[in-house]
Amino acid sequence: MDLPRYRTGDAALDTRIAALIDEVAPEHSADLVFEMMVTALRLARDHANRGDIKIANSALKEMRYAFSVFAPYRAARKASIFGSARTKPDDPLYDQARRLAAALAERGWMVVTGAGPGIMSAGIEGAGVENAFGVSIRLPFEGTTSEFLADDPKLVNFRYFFTRKLAFVKESDAFILLPGGFGTLDEAFETLTLIQTGKAQPAPVVLLDVPGGTYWTGWREFVVAELLDRGYLAPTDLDLVLITDDVNVAVTEAQQFYANYHSMRFVGRDIVLRVQRAPDAAGLARLNVDFADIIESGEIRASGPTAREERDGDEIHLDRVVFRFDKYHWARLRRLIDALNGFYLLLRSWPCGPGRRIAGRDRRAALRAAAGRVHRSLRLAYARLLVVRGDRVEGADCLLDRAAGLEDLLLRCRRGLVAIGGGAQCVVGAVA
DSSP states (O other), X not given: OOOOSOOOSOHHHHHHHHHHHHHHOTTSSHHHHHHHHHHHHHHHHTTOOHHHHHHHHHHHHHHHHHHHHHGGGTTSOEEEEEOOTTOOTTSHHHHHHHHHHHHHHHTTOEXXXXXXXXXXXXXXXXXXXXXXXXXXXXXXXXXXXXXXXXXXXXXXXXXXXXXXXXHXXXXXXXXXXXXXXXXXXXXXXXXXXXHHTTSSOOOOEEEEOOTTOOHHXXXXXXXXXXXXXXXXXXXXXXXXXXXXXOHHHHHHHHHHHTSSEEEXXXXXXXXXXXXXXXXXXXXXXXXXXXXXXXXXXXEXXXXXXXXXXXXXXXXXXXXXXXXXXXXXXXXXXXXXXXXXXXXXXXHHHOOSOTTOBOOHHHHHHHHHHHHHTOOOOOXXXXXXXXXXXXXXXXXXXXXXXGGGXXXXXXXXXXXXXXXXXXXXXXXXXXXX
């Protein structure tokens, strides 16, 4: 192997380490394994105290085991469910968490909980043990929930909170939080901080209460009054979170985030967003206008896999949307992902292609189908307008500002067709 730049400083020792790695795992990230071994030896050479070495040793062992537990399920979408360990089974929040987990499991998702009592137990109960992971912390006053046996292969016990949090964040595709104490608030703020700063992958964050509950609305009032109004947050940072008391809204938020968007990585200085289908030229032009503020240079463009991704075999079957991201406005990147999902959802919901001749019963059925897809999700502001002139269908994508009529359009579309001028007979907004 070619030795990395990070070495022990002893050429003979470096050679021996490289030979050992070649013997054990010659082609599996040998450079990184070499550097980990060098770090361990440097700790010894630094005469680090035993307590420091114990922390490093335990943390590495915990991470290695957690990685091995989650590895067989890497392809499955997972949602972390956070909330109070003190929530009783007769509390409406317990039932809300149970129904949430059941709804996620019905849609093919797995759940990750802290494996304790309260909301964590409700999550396991709702999803079923076969669809749940337990990421437990060893505490003297909180035992593992009874739904998990000591030998369950999807249970990981952690000594340290920081390695446990790493497992939650690294392995989850969505985060749904119910009311809780200091721990729940810590998980909420840390998750948002990691996403806001780009230290975690973009992901949906949902704050779920019961109908009539004030926990998360009160939290938002505090955040607005004490953080946003004082200039400690950007207004767009609140786009990173959705507050609801409806399980279906929470599950839809998690699911639709991955309707088109799959994942991201950086290649050189470019951000690469992997999607099921990249927008067409008109859609890309729209994105370049709407998100010019986060483009450091160049433009947003569609692409196939980069050379580095092909070398790594990294999701090479997917389309790409690539641009030079400023690495600062992560909440705006979230809105860009919403837009990519919106374009895709609208394409899928298009009842009949532009230019297609429709008449009579087929025409009415197509329009009803489009109207039926309209719902009140304001996360996405993109709308496809279905315009019928005579017996032909015409389509146009547009961006409707929330404050300038999107809500009104939704309400009118729910009641039926909306008359417009210019010779068009009607318009139906199919809003993702």
